[in-house]
Amino acid sequence: MNRSVFILAFCQAVLFSGTGLILSSSALIGKELAPSPAWATIPLAIQYLTTMLVIFFVSHLMQKKGRRFVFMRGAIIGSAGLLIASLGIWMENFTLFVLASLLIGIYSAVGQFYRFAAAEAVAAEYKARAISMTMAGGVLAAFIGPNLAIFTRDMLEYVFLASYLALVLMTMSVAWITSRLQLPAIPVDAKEIRPLLKIATQPKYLLAMIAAMIGYGVMNFLMTATPLAMQCHNHSFDSTAVVIQWHLFAMFAPSFFTGDLIRKLGVMQVMILGCLLLIACALINLNGTSLPHFEAALILLGVGWNFLYIGATTLLTETYSSNERSKAQGMNDTFVFATLTLTSLASGASVEHFGWETINLYSIPVTLAVLLGLIWLVARRLRRAAVPT
Template sequence: MQQLLFCHIPITTMFKQLHANVWLLTLAQVFIAATGSMVVFVGSFVGMALSPNPAFATFPVAFMIGGVATFALPVVRVFEKIGRQKGFILAISFGALNSLFVMVTIYLDSFWLFCVGILLYGIPLVASGQFRFAAMESVSEDKAGQAVSTLLMAGLGAAFIGPEIGFWGKELLAAEYAGAFLLLSVCYVVALLPLLKFRPFSHHQKQVELPVRPLLQIIKQPLFMASLSAAAVGFAVMSFIMTATPISMHVHHAFSVQDTKWVIQSHVIAMYLPSLFTGLLIRRYGAVKLLLAGIFTYTVCIGIGLVDQAYIHYWGALVLLGIGWNFMFITATSILPKSYNESEKFRVQGVNDFAIYTSQGIASLSAGWVINSAGWQTLLWVNVPFLLAVCLFIAYWQFSERRVIYQKNA
């Protein structure tokens, strides 16, 4: 049987070790995450057709990102009250109904109602963002990274399904692209099936009940700051560069749509394919080394982009951008549960996701302005101070842990 040289664990055994919840959530995520890739694919086309001003054409994508940030905290608070299983089912059912609402807005030729519907996708998308925490809670602490890695592999399927239903749904109904949202509603219904089998399970439920600490006290922990900064900056840098790439390639440097599409597709594959082994790398080498590996990969990405703007440089930079994001996001997510106890998890997870989605939204919305006003090289240099800041947070976290160990042994 094929062995992974760095850990000598058979691949099939690695997957069998995971709780069934991880696989149920991963299957559901394949269909739910198709929302993002489908809206990115068709949102601007529908926006161009419905909007009163061509400048508003990209608003639907911006509304989707804004919706995730808007509903990050409210959705988590509802989950805290009713539990994850009921919360998942309600949110995904809402996603199915909302898709039908969006379909109707296209028939009504209403741009602003269409944008409202896209904004409301924030509810099921925030709920699916909670899948990674549910997956981690279903396995032992040493397999948390592996659980998140497995869940993120759903992104590969979603990256294929989303554009496909957009393509096949374009002329499915009388109104152009209305059929795409009908098919997306079906995807949400399919996603409900594995979620009906999901049963909340936590390896941490037996821990001693601890008092709930003030949120500021939790945030001040060096571990939390390192985790949050790595995840938020990792997402922001990835979104910032990825969003600007099509404009830089196709608009500024006249690369074909085909060339630009392949660079972006390669980037998406690079974001999710390493999930096959990222969890094992975390177990083998530790979280700190994987976070630094992600920062190093981002640095090389920026370096390649600064050297030249030939096709191979865009392609190499965007592939490394995807790999760096994978290392930083999975690792940061896997260490976050160490910063809170069972009674604090919903509040902390909500704040964490709100910060990540907000930083992603700001980065995505500002990328177009920066690339058009300052150019590609300036856009790349802007990311460097943020990556250095993450290094400082990681160093502070490690220094604090070693100081605690020294004090205990003194």
């Protein structure tokens, strides 16, 4: 694996560490700074919406200016956003904190393309391994994010100010290290560039995008609802923190071998396994609400997401030529992030109005739909392989 993949894994680790800290602190800070507690989640919602709205533009900019150019400037924008957020905390200014969310959202949109850059940095047969190694940066994030919040939360007079200043330094290191990236020039494909509709209506592309949407959506929906469900069932905050930390570890630790697993078993077979693990998670949650139930379910949820998401990314790279990558990747990540935004906003209300058991039941049929689609595509390939040439 070349140096660029390890640089991108580091960038991914910093991005996920920051995301974890922001997710755990933004609403708490917003509650203190906002004119009304009802506005507490507005900064986080604006961050998600910004990412969703600019991700397609970011993809096109990378096609014109190159990955390194955009990665460096994205990290600088992110650092500026985190610095403004720090200023908002220090000045107790909610408007500044909201403005910062716009810039952080842009940085997050840029970071969604680290895995695609890794796939382009290696030979075709190592794409899956490069994607999974980049995502493995999240293993560090599973421990860096929570511990950074614990050790820096009350370090300065204003709660979380030191945490955000630490993120400024970490994100600036991404700007510096991405300047050392040496990504190969992507050769222009001689094929005619197809309209986006034609690319997006390929069965393989549709399945890859829907699998990524459902995989990320189900994972995020259940993950963000878990703390509320554990609180409802009288589990302590410490227990909840442990469950979430092991879930984050399970999301990224398999990345060290997911690429090799895809090469040995096949991409769709690994995605099928991911679907089965997501269904197993829901069944465990339906079977009980003790601490071991939550722990086992969230670990399976993390591993299932890893197999399905990395598999879907790998499958997606097979559906477009090099000169179609910007719109193909941009459309995929726009829909994936739209799903992430909706599930983040809906999970809390869903637990309150429908209950923990009901939302787990709802996750099963949508996952089954992806599972059946994968089985259909595998059967289609087998039929084609059986036809004599």
